[in-house]
Amino acid sequence: MMPxxxxxxxxxxxxxxxxxxxxxxxxxxxxxxYLEKEPNGQWRLIEMQK
Incomplete structure (x- = not known):
């Protein structure tokens, strides 16, 4: 099972x-x-749904 x-x-x-x-x-x-990244920043988790 791959993402x-x-x-x-x-x-x-x-x-x-x-x-x-x-x-x-x-x-x-x-x-x-759902993730977002700003320039020169790290990835941030924005939303998680099940």
Whole structure:
């Protein structure tokens, strides 16, 4: 199971979206992650949905 999604970076500013599957003991979840990056900054988690 590989994460899916996309990353876009332009002039140091970026946006990314990933979907990952988290395997649990009783239930598996698909999690959507949304990240942003400012120029010369680190990636920040903006939103996480299940």
């Amino acid at each position: 899916t999604g996309n990353v876009s970076i332009s002039n140091g500013k970026g946006q990314a979206q990933f979907e990952i599957k988290v395997l649990g003991n009783t239930k598996d979840l698909n999690i959507n992650l």
